[in-house]
Amino acid sequence: MGGNGGSGTNADKRPNELLGSWFVRSGWSKGELARQVNRRARQLGANHISTDTSRVRRWLDGENPREPIPRILSELFSERFGCVVSIEDLGLRAARPSPSASSVDLPWTGPQTVALLGEFSRSDLMLARRGFLGSSLALSAGPSLIEPMQRWLVPSPGAPAVPEPDSPLDPRRPGRLSKPELELLESTTRMFRQWDAQCGGGLRRKAVVGQLHEVTDLLQEPQPGATTRKLFKVAAELAELAGWMSYDVGLQPTAQKYFVLALHAAKEAGDRPLGSYILSSMSRQMIHLGRPDDALELIHLAQYGSRDCAGPRTQAMLYAMEARAYANMGQPGRTKRAVRMAEDTFAEAEEWDEPDPDWIRFFSEAELYAENSHSFRDLAYVAGRSPTYASLAEPLMRRAVELFAKDGEHQRSYALNLIGMATVHLLQGEPEAGTDYASRAMTVAKKVRSERVNNRIRKTVDTAVRDHGDLAAVVDLTEQLAVDLPDAEAV
Numbered sequence: 001m002g003g004n005g006g007s008g009t010n011a012d013k014r015p016n017e018l019l020g021s022w023f024v025r026s027g028w029s030k031g032e033l034a035r036q037v038n039r040r041a042r043q044l045g046a047n048h049i050s051t052d053t054s055r056v057r058r059w060l061d062g063e064n065p066r067e068p069i070p071r072i073l074s075e076l077f078s079e080r081f082g083c084v085v086s087i088e089d090l091g092l093r094a095a096r097p098s099p100s101a102s103s104v105d106l107p108w109t110g111p112q113t114v115a116l117l118g119e120f121s122r123s124d125l126m127l128a129r130r131g132f133l134g135s136s137l138a139l140s141a142g143p144s145l146i147e148p149m150q151r152w153l154v155p156s157p158g159a160p161a162v163p164e165p166d167s168p169l170d171p172r173r174p175g176r177l178s179k180p181e182l183e184l185l186e187s188t189t190r191m192f193r194q195w196d197a198q199c200g201g202g203l204r205r206k207a208v209v210g211q212l213h214e215v216t217d218l219l220q221e222p223q224p225g226a227t228t229r230k231l232f233k234v235a236a237e238l239a240e241l242a243g244w245m246s247y248d249v250g251l252q253p254t255a256q257k258y259f260v261l262a263l264h265a266a267k268e269a270g271d272r273p274l275g276s277y278i279l280s281s282m283s284r285q286m287i288h289l290g291r292p293d294d295a296l297e298l299i300h301l302a303q304y305g306s307r308d309c310a311g312p313r314t315q316a317m318l319y320a321m322e323a324r325a326y327a328n329m330g331q332p333g334r335t336k337r338a339v340r341m342a343e344d345t346f347a348e349a350e351e352w353d354e355p356d357p358d359w360i361r362f363f364s365e366a367e368l369y370a371e372n373s374h375s376f377r378d379l380a381y382v383a384g385r386s387p388t389y390a391s392l393a394e395p396l397m398r399r400a401v402e403l404f405a406k407d408g409e410h411q412r413s414y415a416l417n418l419i420g421m422a423t424v425h426l427l428q429g430e431p432e433a434g435t436d437y438a439s440r441a442m443t444v445a446k447k448v449r450s451e452r453v454n455n456r457i458r459k460t461v462d463t464a465v466r467d468h469g470d471l472a473a474v475v476d477l478t479e480q481l482a483v484d485l486p487d488a489e490a491v
Contacts, residue, residue, distance in 0.1 A: 013061065013062040013063065014062045015060065015061055015062050016059065016060055016061070016062050016090075016091045016092070017091065018089065018090055018091030019059060019060060019073075019090045019091050019092065020060050022077050022081075022085060022089070022090060023060060025081075026077065026080050026081075028080075029053075030053040030056040030057060031052075031053050031056075033056050033076070034051040034052050034053055034055065034056050036076055037049065037051045037056075037069065037072055037073070037076070038050065038051050040072045040075065040076065041068065041069075041072060044068055044072070046068055049068075049069065051069075064092060065092070070087045070090070070092040071087065071138050073087075073090055073092065074086055074087050074089075074090060074138065075138060077089075077090065078139065082290065083289050083290030083291065084139050084141035084286075084289045084290070084291050086140070086141040086142040086144060086145075087144065088142045088143055088144065089141075089142060104140045104144070104145055104148050104149070104256065104257070104260045105144070105147075105148040106148070106260065106261075106264060108151055108152075108154070108156065108264060108267060109156070110228075110232070110268045113232075113261065113264040113265055113268055114216055114219045114220060114235075116261060116264075117212065117216045117219075117235060117239060117261050117265065118213060118216035118217070118220070120257060120258070120261060121209050121210075121212045121213040121216065121242070122213055124206075124209050124242075124254065125206065125209055125210060125213060138253055139252055139253050139256055139289070140256065141286070141289070141291050141294055142291075142294065145256075145294060146294060146297045146298070146301075148260075149260075149263065149279065149282075149298065149301060150301060152263055152267055152275055152279075152301070152305060153301070153304070153305050156267070156268075176221070176222075176223060176224070176227070177218065177223065177227055177231070182227065182230055182231075182234075185215065185231075185234050186230075186234060188211060189211075189234055189237050189238055189241070189358075190358045192204060192207065192208050192211065192238070192241055193237075193241060193358065193359070193362075194409060196208075196241060196244065196245055196248075196412075197362065197409055197410045197411070197412060197413070198408075198409055198410075198411050198412075198448075199411075199412075199447075199448060199449060200248055200249075200412050200448040200449040200450030200453065204245070205242065205245040205246065205249065208238055208241050208242045208245060209242050211238055212235060212238040212239055212242055215231060215234050215235045215238060216235060218231055219231050219232065219235065229268070229269050229270060230269070232265045232266070232268040232269035233265075233266070233269035233271055233274065235262075235265040235269075236262045236263075236265035236266040236269055236271065236274055236275075236278065237262075237274070237359060239258045239259075239261045239262035239265055240258070240259065240262040240274075240277070240278045240281060240359070242258045243255045243256070243257075243258030243259040243262060243281060244281055246258060247281075247284075247285050247288070247452070248412075248450050248451065248452050249449075249450070249451045249452075250451045250452070250455075252285065252289065255285060256282070256285065259278055259281055259282045259285070260282075262278045263275055263278045263279065263282075266278055272305050272306045272309050272310070273306050273309055273310040273311070273314050273357065273360075274357065274359065275302070275305060275306070276302035276303070276305055276306035276310055276314065276318060277302075277314065277317075277359055277360060279298045279299070279301055279302035279305075280298075280299065280302055280317060280318055280321050282298050283295040283296075283298040283299045283302070283321050283325065284321065284324075286298065287324055287325060287328055288452075292324075292325045292326075292327075292328035292329045293325075293329065295321070295324070295325040295328070296322065296325035296326065296329065299318055299321050299322045299325055300322075302318055303315075303318050303322070306318075311349070311352050311354060311356055311360070312345050312346065312348040312349040312352050313346065313349040313352070313356050313360050313363055314356075314360050314363075315345045316341075316342045316343075316345040316346035316349065316363065316368065317342075317360065317363045317367075317371075319338050319339075319341040319342035319345055320338070320339070320342040320368060320371035320372060320375070321371070322338040322341075323335050323336075323338035323339045323342060323371070323372065323375040324371065324374060324375050324378065326338055326375075327374075327375040327376070327378040327379045327382065328378050328382060329382075330379070330382040330383065332379055332383075332389070335375050335376075335379055338375075339372045339375055339376075342368060342371070342372060343368065343372070346365075346368050362410065362413075364403070364407075364410075365403060366399075366400050366403035366404050366407060366410070366413070366417075367400075367410075367413065369396045369397070369399045369400035369403065370396075370397070370400035370404075370413065370416070370417050370420070372396050373393045373394075373396035373397035373400060373417075373420060373424075374393070374397075374420055375393075376389050376390070376392040376393035376396070377389070377390065377393040377397070377420060377423060377424055377427070379392075380393065380424075380427050381427075385427055386427075387427060387428050387429065390424050390427035390428050391428065393420075393424050394421075394424050394425075394428070397417060397420050397421050397424055398421065400417045400420075401414070401417050401418060401421055401437075404417055411444055411447060411448050412448045412450050412453060414444055415441050415444040415445045415448055415450075415453045416441075416452075416453060416456065418437050418438070418440050418441035418444060419437070419438065419441045419453070419456045419457055419460055421437040422434045422435070422436075422437035422438040422441060422460050422464075423460055423463070425437065426460070426463055426464060426467065431464060431467070431468040431471055431473065431474060432471075432473050434460075434464060435464060435471075435473040435474055435476070435477045436473075438457060438460050438461060438464065438477055439476075439477060439480060441453075441457055441460075442457060442480055442481065442484045442485060443484075445457060445484070445485060446484055446485075454485050457481070457485060458481065458485070461477055461478060461481050464477060465478060
């Protein structure tokens, strides 16, 4: 029985209605699901798993399978539906994994954060390809993601109340960084961020991961307290950027793991505004993966944790992401309120007398217009392709495109907003204008290695073909797509 992955007794067993609902919607037969589970188990090296139709029937009847079957089922249903279907969503209670094997529930201690960052970045460098840790890494969502992240706010045990003073640097001691060396690390991180904005995540991702691995090596050397905190801050920024680039090229579990490790490093650095920014990146990924409820939880955690220390530009960005989450949940009233809060808070940024950190520089007036327009565009989709919400998105999106056209640094954002403008016109029943913007987006996308941009263009062209396939402009657009953006290569 153990070889088949079953556990538990027949007493008090009830049908698993959640698993049953996902199973019915999948269109699979019991035999087909069993074959897929066996195939995935062999890929994981779990050759003792031998599932059949009767075993699948028992799961549907309420039997609780042993690991790795809950994780395999989560992966299979996630792939089937194109969004994260967590173990909890399937009504399965998985045995709690050890911290080292868990995707996101990791110990909140400095030494283990350094060790995990070093181990993960080294694996990435050695095996850099799509799904490089596919056999041991899965996306987390729902309570298994949110609950560990809430511990970001819990004070570290034994943390000193007052920062320890730095001892004088002794240049003869190995491992001790000078101030110019630290400044060089910080400037290198800023340069990587600029490269990402200009070129997309595909061209420089390995360089960022390599730099992160070097910083974890430095964190293992004895350093003065203030130097260690600055190194953790650099590590947090690099890990967030590695996560963002991984997200941009479609490596979703890899991206999530980097984001989680970045949040741990930000906590060790004592930088709550940076932590809130990392949580906003995680939120954006959850929206992309069709989990707006999780996205909203992450944003509210970010807002609460940085409420008394983040500048207005950061707070405005968090409000804009809150609006995106509400829009994808189909809540127009709360979306509009969050959009207004983003606009009002951003207006205060001009009067803010402290310099903003480099990581929030991207949130310009153009980005504000872009996020808010995407919120209304998302509302239009959720409301059944509503032209009313599309008309609210159109002037904001137009302004974003105008501003990004003058900005040579943020080319990926320019491409994404040209696509956004194309989708708005398609929602408004204006296919000629929509194809024009999609064509312009392709021209920019050729300069940016971003699978996220390419996928959005492909989806937009698919929509145009579905609704207006006989239009000459749409025919031309499909031909341009075949030439300019052939099918994605493995990353």
